[in-house]
Amino acid sequence: MGFKQKKTNLMLEYIKDVLRYILFSNSDQNAEYDLLLKDDGMIFVPIYPITYVIDEAFYNKIFNVLNLALTPEYTLIRPLTMQVVVLETANLSQERGLFFPMRKGTANRLNETMEQIIQRFYQTGRIPIMDIIDWDFVKAPHAIITGVSGSGKSYYMKVLFQICSIIGNSIAIDPKGSDLARLAHKQGNEDIVIPQFISSGNGEQGIGGKFLQDVIKALKNIESIMYERQSQIYQNSDKVSTDYRELGFKPYFVFIDELAALLTGANKAVKDDFQNTLTRLIVLGREAGIYLILAMQSARAEYVPTIVRDSISLRIQLGRINSENTRFLFPELNEMPMVPMGGKGTGIISIAGDSRYSGIEPIATPTII
Numbered sequence: 001m002g003f004k005q006k007k008t009n010l011m012l013e014y015i016k017d018v019l020r021y022i023l024f025s026n027s028d029q030n031a032e033y034d035l036l037l038k039d040d041g042m043i044f045v046p047i048y049p050i051t052y053v054i055d056e057a058f059y060n061k062i063f064n065v066l067n068l069a070l071t072p073e074y075t076l077i078r079p080l081t082m083q084v085v086v087l088e089t090a091n092l093s094q095e096r097g098l099f100f101p102m103r104k105g106t107a108n109r110l111n112e113t114m115e116q117i118i119q120r121f122y123q124t125g126r127i128p129i130m131d132i133i134d135w136d137f138v139k140a141p142h143a144i145i146t147g148v149s150g151s152g153k154s155y156y157m158k159v160l161f162q163i164c165s166i167i168g169n170s171i172a173i174d175p176k177g178s179d180l181a182r183l184a185h186k187q188g189n190e191d192i193v194i195p196q197f198i199s200s201g202n203g204e205q206g207i208g209g210k211f212l213q214d215v216i217k218a219l220k221n222i223e224s225i226m227y228e229r230q231s232q233i234y235q236n237s238d239k240v241s242t243d244y245r246e247l248g249f250k251p252y253f254v255f256i257d258e259l260a261a262l263l264t265g266a267n268k269a270v271k272d273d274f275q276n277t278l279t280r281l282i283v284l285g286r287e288a289g290i291y292l293i294l295a296m297q298s299a300r301a302e303y304v305p306t307i308v309r310d311s312i313s314l315r316i317q318l319g320r321i322n323s324e325n326t327r328f329l330f331p332e333l334n335e336m337p338m339v340p341m342g343g344k345g346t347g348i349i350s351i352a353g354d355s356r357y358s359g360i361e362p363i364a365t366p367t368i369i
């Protein structure tokens with residue numbers, strides 16, 4: 001028996017030991033299943049007839065138990081629903097299994113200079129997130145980052161802004177006029193939208209409704225660019241399936257920090273105008289290469305309409321993770337604990353639309369040295 005096979009057998013034995021007493025009230029039931037270990041996950045194969053019921057709760061229980069028990073050998077990835085796979089076998093009683101996606105080892109935080117991170121982008125065409133996780137924004141458009149104060153949102157927004165400013169055009173909308181706006185200003189970027197009192201020094205005006213109108217104006221400008229690009233693509237491309245890259249356009253990244261702060265105190269008509277414009281950009285932006293990157297404390301539906309949230313592929317929640325605060329961004333996670341990595345800028349991530357990622361997993365954002 002080869003070394004690799006031996007290791008696999010040891011791992012399977014360990015998993016069975018872990019599950020033995022927890023999973024079934026009747027220990028005879030331990031003979032009613034088998035396990036298969038694959039490169040991208042584990043398959044639980046019931047051997048029918050069985051004397052236990054397989055439902056979502058059963059699936060979640062296995063996930064919960066193994067999630068911690070397999071760290072750090074494997075990182076379990078929380079799928080959005082129970083996954084059933086069909087197996088190639090002539091044995092009727094073992095033709096199907098429950099799949100648990102997992103990654104060998106754990107992904108590591110990037111501890112690199114901005115130049116090294118950019119270099120990674122040039123090698124893959126994707127935005128690096130961790131050593132083995134990256135963001136293909138063409139396949140998985142738009143991003144949302146949530147987390148309470150001090151969880152590392154602003155830090156990560158700045159990292160993304162620097163990368164995106166090199167890849168394409170970027171615009172910074174920052175109601176606090178703080179880190180993001182200062183970074184954009186320092187880079188010589190003129191596409192910055194901040195409250196007037198910050199740029200004019202007149203502190204008495206406060207943020208008020210005027211700022212939201214400035215933001216809407218900026219978003220509507222981008223919307224015009226989007227329609228212009230769509231029309232050019234329609235007129236100039238013979239391909240049925242294409243996007244902005246065919247005509248050589250650069251991607252356009254729209255960063256909005258503290259989105260909820262934008263809406264506080266605004267009247268309903270202005271607020272609706274903002275949310276409708278945001279919705280159009282999110283839903284229609286992809287082909288034209290318009291990508292939104294939003295940050296806020298919590299993705300409550302009153303700030304982010306459900307249609308917007310559902311159209312955002314990259315979702316990150318930083319800071320403390322519990323069922324109370326994950327329900328907005330990860331409604332499918334209910335009461336599902338994750339093994340957090342701990343430390344600054346850590347939390348959970350999911351990337352929809354990219355087959356390399358099948359669910360929710362832990363993340364630690366890059367540290368720039």
Ligand SMILES: Nc1ncnc2c1ncn2[C@@H]1O[C@H](COP(=O)(O)OP(=O)(O)OP(=O)(O)O)[C@@H](O)[C@H]1O
Pocket residue numbers: 147148149150151152153154155156344345364365366367368
């Ligand atoms: N990936 C990281 N590597 C190293 N330090 C980090 C990382 N992420 C965040 N930090 C540090 O953690 C602290 C809090 O981060 P940050 O200010 O970004 O939090 P925040 O969620 O944006 O808070 P606020 O909403 O108050 O702005 C900062 O000192 C920041 O430098």
